[in-house]
Amino acid sequence: MLQPLRILFRPKWMVSRSSGSYVSRMRHLNKIKEEDEACRAALQSGNIFLYHKLAPLLRRTDSGIYQLPALQTKDVEEILEKLGEDKEMVKESILINCTEQNEAQFSFDVGAIEQAAVEELCRGTFVDLRKAFFLLRGSEAPLVARGQALLRWHQTNGFCSSTGQPTQRNQSGSQRVCHSSGITYYPKMSPVVIVLLSDGKRCLLGRQSTFPRGMYSALAGFCDIGETMEEALRREIAEEVGLEVESIQYSGSQHWPFPQSSFMVACHATVNPDKTHVSVDKVELEDARWFSLEEVQEALTIKAPPRNNKGEPTVFWVPPSYAIANRLIQEWANQQHLKS
Numbered sequence: 594m595l596q597p598l599r600i601l602f603r604p605k606w607m608v609s610r611s612s613g614s615y616v617s618r619m620r621h622l623n624k625i626k627e628e629d630e631a632c633r634a635a636l637q638s639g640n641i642f643l644y645h646k647l648a649p650l651l652r653r654t655d656s657g658i659y660q661l662p663a664l665q666t667k668d669v670e671e672i673l674e675k676l677g678e679d680k681e682m683v684k685e686s687i688l689i690n691c692t693e694q695n696e697a698q699f700s701f702d703v704g705a706i707e708q709a710a711v712e713e714l715c716r717g718t719f720v721d722l723r724k725a726f727f728l729l730r731g732s733e734a735p736l737v738a739r740g741q742a743l744l745r746w747h748q749t750n751g752f753c754s755s756t757g758q759p760t761q762r763n764q765s766g767s768q769r770v771c772h773s774s775g776i777t778y779y780p781k782m783s784p785v786v787i788v789l790l791s792d793g794k795r796c797l798l799g800r801q802s803t804f805p806r807g808m809y810s811a812l813a814g815f816c817d818i819g820e821t822m823e824e825a826l827r828r829e830i831a832e833e834v835g836l837e838v839e840s841i842q843y844s845g846s847q848h849w850p851f852p853q854s855s856f857m858v859a860c861h862a863t864v865n866p867d868k869t870h871v872s873v874d875k876v877e878l879e880d881a882r883w884f885s886l887e888e889v890q891e892a893l894t895i896k897a898p899p900r901n902n903k904g905e906p907t908v909f910w911v912p913p914s915y916a917i918a919n920r921l922i923q924e925w926a927n928q929q930h931l932k933s
């Protein structure tokens with residue numbers, strides 16, 4: 594039932610980078626991930642992104658743009674010393690990635706230190722990750738999400754679930770080991786399918802009662818253990834809206850940090866145009882309904898929905914562009930437009 598993979602969007606990495614530099618960068622990254630000594634050396638010349646209790650540090654430029662300040666290790670050591678902390682704490686930084694210039698990128702949570710004091714020294718502000726997603730541009734949003742996801746994982750996996758003994762991390766933070774049981778733990782993502790369902794003319798969007806007012810999104814659901822992605826997709830659609838899927842087409846994927854790390858697999862799917870009656874599972878969803886191309890096109894133009902005097906949005910709108918749901922909706926609208 595899964596259609597052959599067809600790339601609807603060409604990601605930037607497919608267009609610009611030569612394979613030589615990409616290969617050497619990935620091999621360098623893998624080395625510092627796996628070898629403690631190489632990672633310690635990389636930290637000396639690397640970039641560090643600060644978080645405070647998982648909220649990333651952002652800096653506003655004079656032109657009003659928000660950036661993710663990349664601090665040098667010596668800067669962070671200086672900050673720690675100025676605030677009366679042990680500068681060796683910087684070694685707890687977690688490897689996230691590396692730049693095109695092969696500089697390692699790390700995340701470090703200063704949650705044990707007074708927030709305002711760090712903000713003053715860094716000329717920045719720690720902001721909630723959801724807000725940071727709105728404020729940052731381009732590749733900085735996935736980077737900051739990845740850094741936070743890794744920090745969160747370390748903060749919640751300090752003990753072995755078999756022996757109850759403390760686990761020890763390697764230098765990069767790519768794993769934790771329980772030396773008592775020999776179990777190695779790796780950072781985890783939960784697989785989720787997200788699907789834009791079409792009957793050929795309209796698309797189906799739903800909303801949970803916790804969504805901001807007026808916002809509808811593509812339907813999503815966690816994969817059960819042992820399920821294929823296609824099985825999870827068919828089951829979720831059957832459970833949530835009582836419809837039977839006829840065909841599935843893969844679109845793309847995204848790491849989603851809210852509320853915990855999910856691996857979102859995004860697909861388009863179709864139903865028989867004669868079998869479109871929606872029966873909403875009211876435990877999961879507040880509402881789900883079919884939307885026309887015109888309604889969707891209008892919603893896609895809304896960057897910030899108008900609000901009533903209680904601050905609630907007053908119109909139908911869809912998730913912002915950083916969410917893969919937006920991309921699915923955009924792709925569907927483009928394809929419908931081409932058909933008409």
Ligand SMILES: NC(=O)c1ccc[n+]([C@@H]2O[C@H](COP(=O)([O-])OP(=O)(O)OC[C@H]3O[C@@H](n4cnc5c(N)ncnc54)[C@H](O)[C@@H]3O)[C@@H](O)[C@H]2O)c1
Binds near residue numbers: 849918
């Ligand atoms: N990036 C996007 O564009 C986008 C859009 C919509 C939803 N999402 C995300 O997709 C995720 C799943 O969507 P949903 O809430 O409709 O899922 P869902 O329909 O599977 O319902 C959630 C319920 O599934 C259960 N569940 C099973 N496995 C779980 C696990 N590993 N973690 C948490 N709960 C689990 C829980 O009972 C939970 O209440 C959410 O985290 C949401 O934030 C992302």
Ligand SMILES: [Mg+2]
Binds near residue numbers: 833
């Ligand atoms: Mg769901």
